[in-house]
Amino acid sequence: MTTRLLEIENLTVRLAAGKAARPILDGVSLHVERGEAVGLVGESGSGKSVTCRSVLGLLPEGSRASGGVRVDGEDILTMSSTQLRDLRRRGVSMIFQDPRASINPMRRIGDFVAEGMRAGGVPQKDALKRAEELLESVGIREPRAALRRYPHEFSGGMLQRVMIAGALAGGPRLLLADEPTTALDVTTQAEVVSILTGLRAERDMGMLFVTHDLELAAAICDRIYVMYAGRIVEAQSTEGLFSRPRHPYTSGLLAATPRLESDQPPHGVPGRPVSLAEAPSGCAFAARCAHARPGCTEHEPGPREIDGAQVACLRAEELIHD
Numbered sequence: 001m002t003t004r005l006l007e008i009e010n011l012t013v014r015l016a017a018g019k020a021a022r023p024i025l026d027g028v029s030l031h032v033e034r035g036e037a038v039g040l041v042g043e044s045g046s047g048k049s050v051t052c053r054s055v056l057g058l059l060p061e062g063s064r065a066s067g068g069v070r071v072d073g074e075d076i077l078t079m080s081s082t083q084l085r086d087l088r089r090r091g092v093s094m095i096f097q098d099p100r101a102s103i104n105p106m107r108r109i110g111d112f113v114a115e116g117m118r119a120g121g122v123p124q125k126d127a128l129k130r131a132e133e134l135l136e137s138v139g140i141r142e143p144r145a146a147l148r149r150y151p152h153e154f155s156g157g158m159l160q161r162v163m164i165a166g167a168l169a170g171g172p173r174l175l176l177a178d179e180p181t182t183a184l185d186v187t188t189q190a191e192v193v194s195i196l197t198g199l200r201a202e203r204d205m206g207m208l209f210v211t212h213d214l215e216l217a218a219a220i221c222d223r224i225y226v227m228y229a230g231r232i233v234e235a236q237s238t239e240g241l242f243s244r245p246r247h248p249y250t251s252g253l254l255a256a257t258p259r260l261e262s263d264q265p266p267h268g269v270p271g272r273p274v275s276l277a278e279a280p281s282g283c284a285f286a287a288r289c290a291h292a293r294p295g296c297t298e299h300e301p302g303p304r305e306i307d308g309a310q311v312a313c314l315r316a317e318e319l320i321h322d
């Protein structure tokens with residue numbers, strides 16, 4: 001059996017001590033195969049970012065984690081800081097939501113893109129040559145001149161392209177993208193998505209793509225995990241998720257998504273999302289679920305397989321026939 005590119009197994013994260021002590025993630029399991037694009041979708045506060053950042057060993061300060069987070073079979077949670085730095089330089093890269101918050105405004109673009117290569121011992125001249133090629137591959141015009149420019153000279157969309165170039169510099173096997181287009185306008189969003197998906201496929205990288213936008217995840221990903229209140233509630237192929245959603249929360253998210261082909265206006269999932277810390281016993285979604293029965297608030301549903309989908313809903317089988 002080959003090892004998976006990314007395997008998160010039963011990841012539980014808790015803020016540990018004091019008044020702030022609370023659970024953040026509960027038993028999150030997901031995987032990404034080599035070259036596969038996988039979506040992680042859910043409303044705000046569901047735990048998508050904490051899950052995604054755990055793959056770089058970036059857990060909230062003061063938190064404790066249990067379970068496993070493995071890249072190519074190596075456990076991130078037990079890595080030393082040197083091993084983590086090495087992993088971030090060569091194996092796993094991340095693209096964040098807001099490029100302006102992630103790129104040092106005082107440093108030239110060329111230094112930003114080349115910094116990982118320089119730290120890995122690549123001579124300055126070679127690193128800048130490679131940075132120029134990378135900037136060209138993400139569609140930055142006059143890439144050589146761009147090396148000497150500063151972040152404030154670029155628009156948000158162009159700067160996100162620079163961030164992608166920086167993320168690709170170490171030739172990663174796995175790309176983590178945390179809402180990489182949320183801060184951009186719609187046209188720029190489409191351009192950045194197209195660059196990202198093109199380069200990902202060309203380089204056969206695995207990708208974990210975090211978004212609250214199911215439609216966007218569907219345009220990019222082979223499979224999708226749906227998160228609610230710190231837990232995975234459904235996992236399926238993108239096609240299966242859209243044609244046969246098995247969890248009422250997924251159905252709610254789909255109904256909330258505007259569709260060109262539908263004459264029905266989108267309607268949001270009723271109620272407000274809760275974090276794991278606020279979640280009542282039993283199913284955390286029960287209070288917002290039109291299909292909830294008394295049993296739903298008593299037992300927390302574990303994930304089960306139904307027709308190739310993983311679903312954590314006590315009534316999932318019954319609802320197929322409803």
Ligand SMILES: Nc1ncnc2c1ncn2[C@@H]1O[C@H](COP(=O)(O)OP(=O)(O)OP(=O)(O)O)[C@@H](O)[C@H]1O
Binds near residue numbers: 042043044046060061
């Ligand atoms: N550094 C941190 N310290 C304390 N709590 C945190 C930290 N990061 C996240 N949390 C908490 O963990 C929970 C999950 O947050 P997370 O950012 O992963 O959600 P999300 O699904 O990515 O939401 P959003 O789309 O709003 O970013 C939230 O309740 C949040 O308040």
